[in-house]
Amino acid sequence: xxxxxxxxxxxxxxxxxxxxxxxxxxxxxxxxxxxxxxxxxxxxxxxxxxxxxxxxxxxxxxxxxxxxxxxxxxxxxxxxxxxxxxxxxxxxxxxxxxxxxxxxxxxxxxxxxxxxxxxxxxxxxxxxxxxxxxxxxxxxxxxxxxxxxxxxxxxxxxxxxxxxxxxxxxxxxxxxxxxxxxxxxxxxxxxxxxxxxxxxxxxxxxxxxxxxxxxxxxxxxxxxxxxxxxxxxxxxxxxxxxxxxxxxxxxxxxxxxxxxxxxxxxxxxxxxxxxxxxxxxxxxxxxxxxxxxxxxxxxxxxxxxxxxxxxxxxxxxxxxxxxxxxxxxxxxxxxxxx
Numbered sequence: 500x501x502x503x504x505x506x507x508x509x510x511x512x513x514x515x516x517x518x519x520x521x522x523x524x525x526x527x528x529x530x531x532x533x534x535x536x537x538x539x540x541x542x543x544x545x546x547x548x549x550x551x552x553x554x555x556x557x558x559x560x561x562x563x564x565x566x567x568x569x570x571x572x573x574x575x576x577x578x579x580x581x582x583x584x585x586x587x588x589x590x591x592x593x594x595x596x597x598x599x600x601x602x603x604x605x606x607x608x609x610x611x612x613x614x615x616x617x618x619x620x621x622x623x624x625x626x627x628x629x630x631x632x633x634x635x636x637x638x639x640x641x642x643x644x645x646x647x648x649x650x651x652x653x654x655x656x657x658x659x660x661x662x663x664x665x666x667x668x669x670x671x672x673x674x675x676x677x678x679x680x681x682x683x684x685x686x687x688x689x690x691x692x693x694x695x696x697x698x699x700x701x702x703x704x705x706x707x708x709x710x711x712x713x714x715x716x717x718x719x720x721x722x723x724x725x726x727x728x729x730x731x732x733x734x735x736x737x738x739x740x741x742x743x744x745x746x747x748x749x750x751x752x753x754x755x756x757x758x759x760x761x762x763x764x765x766x767x768x769x770x771x772x773x774x775x776x777x778x779x780x781x782x783x784x785x786x787x788x789x790x791x792x793x794x795x796x797x798x799x800x801x802x803x804x805x806x807x808x809x810x811x812x813x814x815x816x817x818x819x820x821x822x823x824x825x826x827x828x829x830x831x832x833x834x835x836x837x
Contacts, residue, residue, distance in 0.1 A: 616694025620804030624815030630658030700766030
């Protein structure tokens with residue numbers, strides 16, 4: 500009798516709490532508990548003695564038979580619970596397989612790269628490189644025409660892509676873009692910051708102070724806004740990364756300073772230098788979270804880019820491959836392509 504009561508307690512508690520855990524519905528748990536209790540009450544009169552007599556006859560030992568009865572009875576009582584659990588799990592998986600909010604093309608199942616500052620040249624090559632390697636691609640730029648062309652090109656190559664118009668120097672807009680991209684394509688795995696600014700402040704001697712202040716809007720403020728908004732995603736994945744395109748104007752040496760001043764690209768040079776320093780700071784700050792931060796410093800003109808006057812000496816694919824190498828190795832923070 501004591502064994503029977505113990506079996507009752509085990510069965511009833513297990514059924515109630517397991518049903519509550521699986522269904523996450525207390526009313527379902529109570530209904531299941533009541534139904535199984537009624538079923539067990541009705542069948543115990545038959546199965547209980549049968550199990551006891553069978554075990555006793557087989558082992559020819561009343562004590563061993565009693566123990567056998569206990570385990571047989573517990574197993575019989577828990578049987579319906581496992582059946583319900585199996586049915587519930589099967590139903591859940593079938594729902595997930597058909598529910599677009601949990602499908603592989605939506606949140607949580609794939610990898611997404613956010614390419615900010617999209618246009619011809621480096622960013623197009625990066626989008627193609629990562630997209631062909633299994634990433635969904637979120638393109639961000641101010642020009643809707645460029646974005647539409649980029650999405651069309653990527654989709655023609657079988658790459659999942661979407662466009663998100665925004666100003667890279669507006670932190671509120673960038674935060675909103677990260678949320679929209681996450682909702683459309685899934686958690687952000689990689690941020691590729693290809694945007695730059697500072698052209699308005701070409702000559703610091705004559706530039707409007709407001710334009711000088713704006714040098715950091717894209718190079719620092721926008722980039723930080725993207726990283727902060729995507730940080731929960733980047734921390735969760737073991738492949739999180741921030742990849743930054745930079746120009747050699749940001750290098751600290753007299754020759755580059757002379758060149759930038761001569762071309763009246765002082766704002767661009769200062770923005771690049773600030774971005775260069777920011778990369779190193781973020782790399783140190785985020786490495787403990789498993790997030791890789793890397794930079795490719797481009798010393799030259801990229802074919803097909805806005806800077807190409809017909810004498811460009813670098814292919815965007817070369818730089819994209821370098822980004823991919825850094826991302827895979829997750830070691831060196833900086834690389835230079837010239």
